[in-house]
Amino acid sequence: MTTTVAMLAALALLMGTWVATAQRAAALDPFTGYLMAHFSAEFTGGEQIFLAHSTDGLNWTDLNNGDPVVVSTVGTRGVRDPAIVRSPQGDKYWIIATDLRIASGTSWPDASERGSKSLVVWESTNLVDWSEPRLVDVAGSIPGAGDAWAPEAIYDPATGDYVVYWATNAPLNGVTKHRIYYSRTSDFRTFTPAQLYIDRPGGQGIIDTQIVESPTSVGGFRYYRASADGQITIEASNSILGTWTTIGNLSHMGITNGTGGGNVVEGPMWMPSNDGTSWTLWLDQFATGGGYMPIRSSNLGSTQNFQTVSPYNLGGTLKRHGSIMQITAAERSRVVARWGSTAVSRIQSYNFQDRYVRHTNFDVRIDPNVSPAQDGQWRIVPGLAGTGTVSFQSVNFPDHYLRHDNFDFVLARYDGTSTFRSDASFKAVAGLASSSWTSYQSYNYPDRYIRHWGYELRLDPITDATGRADATFRTVG
Incomplete structure (x- = not known):
């Protein structure tokens, strides 16, 4: 009887180990990179x-x-x-x-x-x-x-x-x-x-x-x-x-x-x-x-x-x-989608063409003569919220993105939440003041666009010519 119990215990241990190993093996697809x-x-x-x-x-x-x-x-x-x-x-x-x-x-x-x-x-x-x-x-x-x-x-x-x-x-x-x-x-x-x-x-x-x-x-x-x-x-x-x-x-x-x-x-x-x-x-x-x-x-x-x-x-x-x-x-696809080669760009204002979108102390505004230069450099990447949108990734804080918070813009560290993804995603459309430039429509507030007001970036409805000019930008090298 003792021998039988011991054999059953050993078999259970062996099966438990095999199941755990099999589960670990099944958890991963084949490695390809x-x-x-x-x-x-x-x-x-x-x-x-x-x-x-x-x-x-x-x-x-x-x-x-x-x-x-x-x-x-x-x-x-x-x-x-x-x-x-x-x-x-x-x-x-x-x-x-x-x-x-x-x-x-x-x-x-x-x-x-x-x-x-x-x-x-x-x-x-x-x-x-x-x-x-x-x-x-x-x-x-x-x-x-x-x-x-x-x-x-x-x-x-x-x-x-x-x-x-x-x-x-x-x-x-x-x-x-x-x-x-x-x-x-x-x-x-x-x-x-x-x-x-x-x-x-x-x-x-x-x-x-x-x-x-x-x-x-x-x-x-x-x-x-x-x-x-x-x-x-x-x-x-x-x-x-x-x-x-x-x-x-x-x-x-x-x-x-x-x-x-x-x-x-x-x-x-x-x-x-x-x-x-x-x-x-x-x-x-x-x-x-x-x-x-x-x-x-x-x-x-x-x-x-x-x-x-x-x-x-x-x-x-x-x-x-x-x-x-x-x-x-699948893992490779994720990292390449997030961090694949993307050009570094500056975002130029349409109506103040000596000014560019930049972050300073994690606030976001348009300024001339941005220093240090990387504060005004961005990677325009596939939108965090999904297909058809773009997000603006900071060059010198690569885990931070441009997002709106109570309709004000900040540079914030991506926290993985759906709210952040929505706040940091925009649809690039023909410029409201010039079709050869670009305007950025909010993903989660589609009646609002990125614009500057007093040189500070905001997310606002656009109702007049001044607003259309304030909400128009282009990317340059």
Whole structure:
């Protein structure tokens, strides 16, 4: 009887695991492309979140015309080393990143010894509408912690939550250096206390680590990780927090993280192929400023299996330490529809032709000699409310759009609501004062149009010649 009960319990557990796995597998359509999240460099606007997409994993197209897609308004107001994460069901996404802005004048010693101990987190349900950024203090409980850098996350099917891991510079056993710590979370809001994950011998630090899964255990293991620890070291394990076996490094290819010279790289970034036959490891050639380079293997059981890959094209922006996520056709369609290439335009007034629509302190008006110039630059994109409309996306605040609020115009961050979509969408029609120009009719108040009044933008009914002139515009480069 005891044996029978045990067998039934084991069968139930097996069936439950199979059902959960089947549900996860069925939740996602086949992967047909790739999405890269990255930062660019230490210049104004360069330490934010950029996205690029690819169909073959080698030739990349910048989204949002190479400008940031989301920006940090918390902590240091700069972010680096983004990791993009999808839930197993494909119904939620997160971006986690280092809270660090070197462009503000912060020195590297200050950043590593007295820097932010928090990560910046965004979340989304559709990969295009992102929450406000929030800070999560992951390293504050580590004695003497100086920073929290280069976060990554991987779903752990054994526990049904995520292992988030990052580098912190802290003293331990008389040695202060960067080690990898980890925490668990199910929602990227509440995290378990930080625990030590990877510590190299002696004074050797480690900052960049990224794990990739091999579902069919090609090479003998389920998980492989690449770490920048003087070399680019490849290790393997059958569980994320279990014992890891060293496979080797890339020194035989003339690639290191500084120990022994050669091509000095950092930020290893895994990309499983969509056909399941190979893994590409992208390496950031930061020492020469060359951006990422790819090497590829069809069997991660030996580092001797890696080969260089060419040709490849990274697009128009410098791509620094990030991550790559496989995406479905539907996911790619959404990100391209939102952030595909769109020209930057200025919006010129018909009756005050030296003035252009601009935002200032998130108010919207027409002004001459707009400074800084990006305050008067817009991307006219497919309307948030749907077919036949347009929306005006800010160039220097790419998650903000022109919208009316009580018939006054503001520049506001897109909150994903239907009210916002309606308030930020307009129908482009022949200009009310000149048919060769354009007027913009409100989507949700079709008897009203965008016009200026006292140089401030409003949404009004148009009843006379002055109103028709005030409500007429054209786009220029």
